[in-house]
Amino acid sequence: VTMKDITAQHQAELRLNTRNSELAAALAEAEKANRVKTDFMGVMSHELRTPMNAVLSCANLLSQTRLDSVQTRTLGVLEDAGRQMLALLNDLLDLAGLNADKVRLDPQPVPLVRLIEDAAVIWSSDVRAKGLTLSVMIDPALRTPRMVDAARLLQIIGNLMANAIKFTTEGGITIQAWPEKARDGSGRMAIEVEDTGSGVPAEAAERIFSAFEQVDVSSRRRHGGLGLGLHVARRLANAMGGDITLETTPGEGSRFTVRIDAPVAQDAPAADAPPEAVAEHETSARDILCVDDNPRNLFVIGAMLRAAGHVTMECSSGAEALEVLGRQKFDVIMLDMVMPDMDGLETLSRLRTGGGPNARTPVIACTANVLPDQVASYRKAGTIEVLAKPIDPKAMLQAVAAAA
Template identity: 85%
Template sequence: RFNQRDVQRLEKVAELISAFLLQRRTALRATRAATKTGEERQRHNLHQLIYEAIQEGVNVHTPQGGIIETNPACLRILGLTRDQMLGRAFSDPRWRTFKADGSPFLADEYPVAITLRTGLPVQNVPMGIELPSGELRWITINAVPLCNPETGEVEYGVVTMKDVTAQREAELQLSAQNAELGAALAAAEKANRVKTDFMGVMSHELRTPMNAVLSCANLLSQTRLDPAQKRMLGVLDEAGRQMLALLNDLLDLSSLNADKVRIDPQPVPLVRLIEDAAVIWSSDVRAKGLTLSVRIDPGLRAPRMVDSSRLLQIIGNLLANAIKFTSEGGVTIQAWPEKAKGGADRIAIEVEDTGPGVPAEAVERIFSAFEQVDVSSRRRHGGLGLGLHVARRLANAMGGDITLETMPGEGSRFTVRIDAPIAQDLPAGDASPNDSAQTEAEARDVLCVDDNPRNLFVISAMLRAAGHSTTECSSGAEALEVLGRRKFDVIMLDMVMPDMDGLETLSRLRT
C-alpha cells in the first residue's frame, strides 16, 4: 500500500513527466512548423526557378489588364525590359499587334481580355507584334483565368506565349514554293494538253490525205497495170499503210492522254473477230515466210459484250509486234474464257511468237510510249514504239491488262485479259445485231457531202466502182438545196464541216 509520502512523490513525478511531454510536444510542433516553412520556401524557389527558366513567355494580368509579373522569356520574345513591361495593360496604345490576316487587334479582342471578361481559357491565338526595333515577331498566345476559390471571381489572367516567327516564315516559304510548284504544274499540264491537242490535230490532218492516197491506190489496183506499175503501186500501198499505222498510233496516244477514248461494249462474236484479225495480218505473215495458227476455245462461241473495234486494235497491235520481230517460225493466236476473282466473265487472248524474246531489263520498258528494246531495233524494224503502249492503255480502259512472258532467244507470249460478259440476249453462234446476211448489193443513188474535195472524189470513185451513182456536194447548204429538188436512196454526210456540220444538216433535212 502507498502511504501519503509515496503518493506525494508520485504526483511530483507525474508533474515532471507532464511538463516534459508538453515541452516535447511544443518542440515537435515548432520543428514541424519550421520544416513546413522550409518546404514551402523550397517549393516556392523551385516554382520561381521554373518560371524563370521556361522558354515560353509568361505574364500575369490584374482584372484591369495591367501586368504585375513577367518572366525573362517574355521579355526576350517582346524585346522589352522588366520596367517597360510591368504596369503596361493590354489596352496600351504602344502595343502594335496584328491578326493572322494582317488586320490589327482591338483591345477587347486580346486573349487575356476575353479570359478576364468571361472567365474562360483562350488557346492558340496567332498574333503578330511589332517590336521596339521595328521587327515583326509572330507568337501564339494562351490565356487562362486564376479564380478566387471561395467567390469564383477572376482575380488574375495568366498569359503564356511562344515565339513561332521561324515556323511561320517556314510555312510562308513553303506556301510560296507550293504556289510556284502549282503554277509550274499547271503550266506543264497546259503545255501537255497543247501538245496532245496538236498531236491529235496533226495526226488527223495527216491521216485524212493518207486515207485518200490509199483509197486511190486501191482503186488504181483495179485497173489494167503492167508489172512495173503493179510493183510501184505495191510499194506505194505498203508505205502508205505503214504511215497510216504510225498516224493511227499517234492519234490513239493523244486521245488516251486527253482521256477522250470511249469504250462502247456491244454483243460481239469473238470467234469471228479473232479470225478476222488473223485474216487481216495473214498477208504480212506470208510475206515473211512465217506460219500463223489460230486456236479458239469452244467456250468463246457465245457472243461477248466488248468494244469490237478496240479489241481488234489490241489484237492487231500484238500481231504487228509479233510479225515485225519474228524472222523464222511463226505466230500463234490462242483465246479462252476465264473467271475473275469476283466471278466476272473475262476473256484471255494470247499472241505467241518465235522471235528473239525480250531481255529481262526491258520487259516493263517496252510498254512505255516511244520505247523499243534498243536503238538498233528501231533502225532495223522501224516504228515509233507506240503499239504495245497503246494496246496496254486500251486494255486498261476495258478493265484489263496485258502481260508478257518471254525467254530470250526463244520468243515472247503477250496475253491480254479484259472483262467480257456473255451477251445474254444472243444465243451462241448468232451474229452481232449490226451484222446482216451479205446479199448482192443493188445499185443505189447516193448523195455524198464533204467539204474536203479529195475525200469527196475518193468516196464517189469507190461507190461508182461498186456500181452506184453519185451526186457530190461540198457543204450542208448545197446538200439541202439539192435535196429540195430530188430524192436519194442514201445520203453520206461528213460530220465535221464549216458553217453547217453533218448533224445540223441532217436535223434541217428532217424538219
C-alpha cells in the same frame, strides 16, 4: 493575360499558302499544255488523214482496173506503205487519247471465236509473206458471246501480231485463247500470241512496254516503227480491266499474254446465228449527196460509190449542199465535218432545223478528226455513222446499206 508569339506560325502559313498557289499555277499550266497538245493532235489528225484518204482511196480504185504485173506490184507497194503510215498515225492518236483519258470503250456482245479468227485472217498474208506458219487454237467455250469492245480487242491483237511478225524470221506464230474467271466469279479471257523470233533481253522486257521504246535504238537497227504498239496495247488492256504479260527467251521467242474482263453476254443471240448485217453489195442503188471541200476526197468518195452502183452528186461546201438539199431528195448524205465557212456540224444543224425534203435524210460523217470527243460530238449531232479518213470502201458501202 497570356501572350504567345505566333510569328513563326504565321510565316509558316504564308509559306504554305505561297507553295499552294505555286502548285495551283503549275497544275493550271500543265492542264493548259495538255489541252493544247490534244488540240494539236486533232489538227494533225485531220491534216495527215486528208491526203492519206486520197492516196489509199485512189490506190483502191486503181486495184479494180486492169493492170500488168509491174503495175500490180507497184500498186501493192503503194498500198502497203500507205497502210503502214496510217498505222503509225493511229498509234500516235491513240497515245494522245490514252494520255488525256479520252479513250472510251463500247462493250457489246461479241462471238470471240469469230473475232479471233478474223484477226488471224487479217494478218495471215503478212505471215505468209515472210514464209512463217500461223496456228490458231481457241477454246470452244468462247463461242458464247462475251461483252467486250471488239474494235479495241482487235487492235490489241493486231499490235501483238505486228510485233511478232516484225521480229520473227523463221518458224511461226501461234494464237491461243481461253476463258478464265476472276476471283469474284466474273468472266475474263486470255489471248496469247507466241512467236519463234529473236526474243527480248531481260533488261528490256519491261522497257518495251513504254512509249517510244525499242530494244534496238541504234542507227543500225533493222526494224522500224515508233515503239508505240506494245505501249498502246498494254494501255488498252488496262482500260479493259486487264494487262499484258511477257515471257521471253532471247534467241528462242516471246509469248505475250493478254488478260481482260469479258463477262458472258446476257440474252445474246447464239454464236452460230447468221449475222444481221447487210452485205456490202446487197443493196439497191441509192441517190447520194457527197459534200467535201477537198476536191481529191470528193472525187475518190464519189468514184467508189459509183463503182458500187450508186448515183452521186457532189458539193464542195456546206452552203452549196444546203441549196441542193432544199430542192432535191437524196437517200443518203456523205458529209465532211471540217470545211471552211460552214463546217459539217453547222451544215447538219441547219439541215435538220430548216425543214425541206432532206430534214430526216440519214447523214454519214466522213472525217479526219477521229479523237473520241470529236466522234462523240458528231454522233450527238445526229450522224448515223462516223467514217474515219482514209475511208475504208467496205465500211462505207456497209454504212450506206444500213442507212437505207
